[in-house]
Amino acid sequence: MNLPYQIFIAFRYLKSPKKHKGISVNTVISIGGVAVGVMALLVVLSVMSGFHEDLQKKILGVNAHVVVLDYKGTMPGYKEVIKKFETEEDVVSSSPFILGQVMVSFGKKTHGVFMRGILPETEKKTTEIIKYIKEGNLEDLASKDNISHIILGRELAHSLGVFKGDTVNIISPIGEIGPLGMLPKVKQFKVIATFEVGMFEYDTNLVLTDLKSAQEFFGMKEDITGIEIRLNDIYKAPTVRERIQKKLGFPFYVRDWMQMNRNLFSALKLEKFAMFVILVLIILVASFNIVSTLIMNVIEKSREIAILKAMGATNKGIMKIFMFQGLFIGLFGTIIGIAGGYLLGYILNTYQIIKLPSDVYYLSHLPVKMKLFDFITVSVSAILISFIATIYPAWQAAKLDPVEPLRYE
Numbered sequence: 001m002n003l004p005y006q007i008f009i010a011f012r013y014l015k016s017p018k019k020h021k022g023i024s025v026n027t028v029i030s031i032g033g034v035a036v037g038v039m040a041l042l043v044v045l046s047v048m049s050g051f052h053e054d055l056q057k058k059i060l061g062v063n064a065h066v067v068v069l070d071y072k073g074t075m076p077g078y079k080e081v082i083k084k085f086e087t088e089e090d091v092v093s094s095s096p097f098i099l100g101q102v103m104v105s106f107g108k109k110t111h112g113v114f115m116r117g118i119l120p121e122t123e124k125k126t127t128e129i130i131k132y133i134k135e136g137n138l139e140d141l142a143s144k145d146n147i148s149h150i151i152l153g154r155e156l157a158h159s160l161g162v163f164k165g166d167t168v169n170i171i172s173p174i175g176e177i178g179p180l181g182m183l184p185k186v187k188q189f190k191v192i193a194t195f196e197v198g199m200f201e202y203d204t205n206l207v208l209t210d211l212k213s214a215q216e217f218f219g220m221k222e223d224i225t226g227i228e229i230r231l232n233d234i235y236k237a238p239t240v241r242e243r244i245q246k247k248l249g250f251p252f253y254v255r256d257w258m259q260m261n262r263n264l265f266s267a268l269k270l271e272k273f274a275m276f277v278i279l280v281l282i283i284l285v286a287s288f289n290i291v292s293t294l295i296m297n298v299i300e301k302s303r304e305i306a307i308l309k310a311m312g313a314t315n316k317g318i319m320k321i322f323m324f325q326g327l328f329i330g331l332f333g334t335i336i337g338i339a340g341g342y343l344l345g346y347i348l349n350t351y352q353i354i355k356l357p358s359d360v361y362y363l364s365h366l367p368v369k370m371k372l373f374d375f376i377t378v379s380v381s382a383i384l385i386s387f388i389a390t391i392y393p394a395w396q397a398a399k400l401d402p403v404e405p406l407r408y409e
Contacts, residue, residue: 006317009308010324013297026293031333033286038337038382039344041279045374046345048272050367052265058199059261061128062206064095064228065237067260068244071251074223081252082227085244090231095122096224098214103171104152104207106160113156115170115207117214117224126230129195129208135164136193141210148213150189153203154196166191170207172217187217198364276377283382286333287389290326294393298322298400306402315398322394323387330386334379341378345370 014027068081075081078096085091098117103110120138124130130138134154141149150170152162162168172185189209197203215221231240237256245254258265298305305318348354349368356365 004320006320007324009321010328013301013321013325014328026289026296027329030286030289030293030329031336033289034283034330034333034382034386035336035340037279037282037286038334038378039340040282041276041378042338042341042370042375043344043348043368044275044279045272045378046341046368046370047348047366048268048275049371049374050349050369052268052272053369054367055199055268056265058197058202060234060257061132062197062199062202063257063260064126065231065234066229066241066244066254066256068227068229068248068252068254070226071253073225074220075226075252076223078224078227081248084247085229088240088244088247090233090236090240092230092232093122093125094227094229095119095126096211096227097123098211098218098220098225100172100214100218100225102207102217103173104156104160105169105171106162106166109160110171111156111160111204113205113207115150115209115214115217117209117211117218119211123228126228132195132197134194134196138193140192141208143210143213148187148189148209148217149192151193151195151208152191153206154194155200155203156205156207157191157194159204162191164191164193170217185217189213280381280385283385287330287385290329290386290389291393293329294322294326294390295396297325298393298397301397302400305397305400309400309402318400319394319398322397323390326390326393327383327387330383330389333386334382337382338375338379342370342375 068085069075082094082096086094096119098115100115102113102115104113118141120141124138133151136151138151141151143149150168152160152168157163160168167188167190170187170189174185195203195208209217211224215223229240229244231237234257237258241254241256241259245252248254308318345368348366349370352365354366
């Protein structure tokens with residue numbers, strides 16, 4: 001199958017005669033500009049997608065997909081509540097928990113944390129906290145020999161100077177009434193393990209104990225704070241939440257992970273879109289190079305354009321030549337940019353070259369998640385911008401009067 005003559009000529013025009021080397025250099029610069037813009041855009045979008053996914057993974061590794069709470073603050077008879085929704089579609093497992101603020105003290109150091117009481121056998125089916133346990137086992141959390149056990153975040157353990165086997169004091173500001181009034185409640189817990197989520201917020205401000213010890217410490221008898229629920233699809237959480245809320249009614253209220261982290265993920269989504277718009281400007285700048293290159297080509301090729309018109313080429317055919325030429329520049333630049341972006345993203349993701357302070361960014365290294373949708377969006381945008389940039393130079397070439405260039409030939 002023969003190619004249209006416009007494509008053949010457009011390819012020829014990408015290479016200029018030796019006496020006009022500058023135009024061919026401009027073509028290379030135009031291709032390079034598009035390539036750099038595409039590569040930068042892909043790397044930034046991949047990093048932001050990786051940051052979003054890694055952050056989501058860590059949050060859902062510690063927290064459940066849906067949480068059932070009670071407006072009264074405590075939930076009596078939680079087993080009956082679980083029976084009401086355990087057969088609900090999309091619900092995989094559930095686990096009761098207790099959550100309260102306490103102080104952890106060791107030696108002369110103290111730190112305010114959230115203490116979460118859990119049932120290890122159901123917790124490991126509901127969250128992924130067991131994956132982050134270091135130097136111990138979640139199953140050892142149950143109290144033995146009247147000694148309560150506790151698991152600290154690794155950052156918290158380091159800041160307090162605590163090691164596995166040490167005993168820490170847990171202090172509750174809401175204590176017991178004594179002769180001198182309200183006194184803080186103090187109880188000793190033995191450290192049997194540490195966990196490291198990789199998110200500074202959790203590794204510093206969360207401790208785990210068994211449900212029974214938490215109930216005794218907070219004086220909650222058989223009550224709990226709420227129920228965690230795991231789903232087979234995290235993105236069905238809003239729908240499942242509404243169904244469970246309808247089943248339970250007042251005084252219960254149900255929240256899903258999207259609700260609880262709405263501000264964070266909305267900010268990340270907005271930031272990703274803003275970065276896309278900003279970095280598209282790089283490709284727009286590169287498109288100006290395409291415009292200037294094509295205008296110079298039109299000036300240089302005015303004699304050839306005149307000859308083509310004399311041979312019967314239409315204005316539409318002349319336009320196609322220069323539009324194809326600009327499109328090829330955009331296409332080559334996009335292909336090079338995609339290859340460069342993928343290679344750079346692969347290197348960043350595999351070798352974790354860029355390290356981050358975890359107390360600022362919640363992550364220890366720069367995450368990269370390359371998505372097909374991002375690659376398609378960037379590629380289409382780059383090629384479309386490059387194509388639009390060809391319209392004015394191609395139109396100028398089409399309206400060129402063939403008599404003027406040939407008058408003095």
